[in-house]
Amino acid sequence: MGKIALTLALTTALSMGGMAVPIAHAAPADGEPAFRALYKEMVETDSSFDTGDCTAVTNKVAERMKAAGFPAENLHLFVPEGHPKAGALVAVYPGRDPKAKAILMLGHIDVVNARRADWTRDPFTMIEEDGYFYGRGTSDMKAQSAIWADNMIRFNQExxxxxxxxxxxxxxxxxxxxxxxxxxxxDNQRDLIDAEFALNEGGAGELDASGKPVAQTLQAAQKVVMNFAVEATNPGGHSSVPRPDNAIYSLARALDRLGQFDFPVQFIDANKGYFTRMAKVVGGETGAAMTAIVANPNDAAANAILNKSPMYHSMLRTTCVATMLSAGHAANALPQRATATVNCRVMPGVSTDEVLATLTKVVNDPEVKVTSQRAYRPSNPAPVTPKILGTAEEVSASIWPGVPVVPHMATGATDAVSLNAAGIPTYGISGLFRDTDGNGVHGLNERIRVKSVMDGRVFLYQLVKAYADQKN
Incomplete structure (x- = not known):
């Protein structure tokens, strides 16, 4: 990466692009007005790739923390060389026992691009309306990132x-x-962020259609992204003289076999805990199928019921799907090459070689070659232990009595992939309850309930303290 641009003297970051950064000092009591101001400024500082700047966000957060009394020497701003808009902020709040491993609050501050012409409201103006905060990043994930910074300010002030x-x-x-x-x-500051475990996005509270909390998930695992090329080649020739072997047909047959194939059910702590606990929440035929599949992963009847849900189907196994095609070179020529990209979401701990061997077996054609294009290094999922889950349950029950905390495996990925691979087990939990429609995350008119943010702020403040005072 070359030299690191490291700024510890935060007074040099008082402005971005010549514009002064407003500072809000912490308010009395629990500091909610200051938190709201911090959250609003983070949302209103565009950090999308096309039009924004993450470094502007990290500088402003650091300035607010410093203005609220957080020691400047414990604030570390990084700007990786060659990436001036990809700044990061690490803050450290020392504990009493230097031998006790730290805990890490991880949050991303970049957001998906948003076009003003497509939105009902300005995506980079945080608007409170009808019980919701609207704006790009209000849900994914500047609310939780703002809570992390707010926690550090409160801990220091207390x-x-x-x-x-x-x-x-x-x-x-x-x-x-x-x-x-x-x-x-x-890769570059491993010792600075070293921790026994990290807390991140990925887990969330689930509301029913009426807005009632029904479950809170604790994400303990994520699938690994792997891409493969499936390619058929052929000498080709003139299209007026078709030959029995055709690269497009060979590829089509291979993809059809792949489309009809299901990887076997595979359980780890995260998805086993999810189906075990959600069986009682869901109930009925589906709930019974959840209980049955946990008892016997080879239960075909239970598998068939759960596979009706694309999400359940994906949570139970590795999945691979064709996502792109390329074939032929002229309308009047037999194809010499036909290629498909197959995107796999792989259960944690499964190697690239294992998936490649399975795909080759399913394709079952020596004329069709399967090769790996992209893969993360395998890493073990974060273990679901009583120390992690039990503490989350206790804190959650004090705020949402009767709402279960459910281990979960994400079918997509977050930054936990990088930390898990580096040996820092990472769990996604937020206490931020979301609506059934997904709240516009990555889409139009992103929003989150005001009550969800304020309740989540209480939860994450108490949860971090509970973990920070745990003995080994």
Whole structure:
């Protein structure tokens, strides 16, 4: 990566592009007005790839923390060389026991692009309306990232003395366009962010259609992204003289076999915990099928019921699907080459070689070649232990009595992929309850309930303290 641009003297970051950064000092009591101002400024500072700047966000957050009394020497701003808009912020709040491993609060501050012409409201103006905060990043994930910074401010103002050191890393690049800051920190500042475990996005509260909380998920695993090329080649020739072997037909037959294939059910702590606990929440035929599949992963009847849901189907196994095609070189010529990209979402711990061998077996054609294009290094999922899950359950029950905390495996990926691979088990939990329609995340008119943010702020403040005071 070359030299690191590191700024510890935060007074040099008082402005971005010549514009003064407004500072809001912490308010009395629990500081909600200051939190709202911090959250609003983060949302209104565009950090999308096309039109924004993550470094502007991290500088402003650092300035607010410093103005609220957080020690400047414990604030570390990084700008990776060659990526001036991909800044990251790491904050450290020392614990009482230097031998006790830290806990890390991880959050990304980049957002998906948003066009004003497409939105009902300006995506980079945070508007409170009808019980919701509207704006790009209000849900994914500047609410939680703002809560992390707010936690650090509150701990310092309270003169809280945790057993363990508490760390915070706000990074860029989770959405896939900027340099990935979480991986950059693991590669370049591993000791600074080292922790026994990290808390991240990925888990969320689930509301029913009436807005009632029904479950809170704790994401303990994520699938790994792997891409493969499936390619058929042929000498080709003139299209007026077709030959029995044809690269397009060979590829089509191979993809049809792949489309009819299901990887076997595979359980790890995260998805086993999910189906075990959600069986009682869901109930009925589906709930019974969840219980049955946990008892016997080879239960064909239960598998058939659960496979009606694309989400359940994906949570139970590795999945591979064709996503792009390329074939032929002229309308009047037999194809010499036909290629498909197959995107796989792989269960944690499964190697690229294992998936490649399975795909080759399913394709079952020596004329069709399967090769690996992209793969993350395999890493074990974060273990679902009583120390992690039990503590989350206790804190959650004090705020949402009777709402279960359910382990979960994401079918997509977050920055936990980088931290897990670096040996820092990472769990997604937020206490931010979301609507059944997904709240416009990555889409139009993104929003989150005001009550969800304020309740989540209480939850994450208490949860981090509970973890920080745990003994080994």
């Amino acid at each position: 003169k809280y003395k945790p057993l363990r050191t508490i760390k915070m890393a706000l990074t860029c690049g989770e959405e896939g366009l900027y340099l990935n800051g979480a991986k950059w920190l693991t």
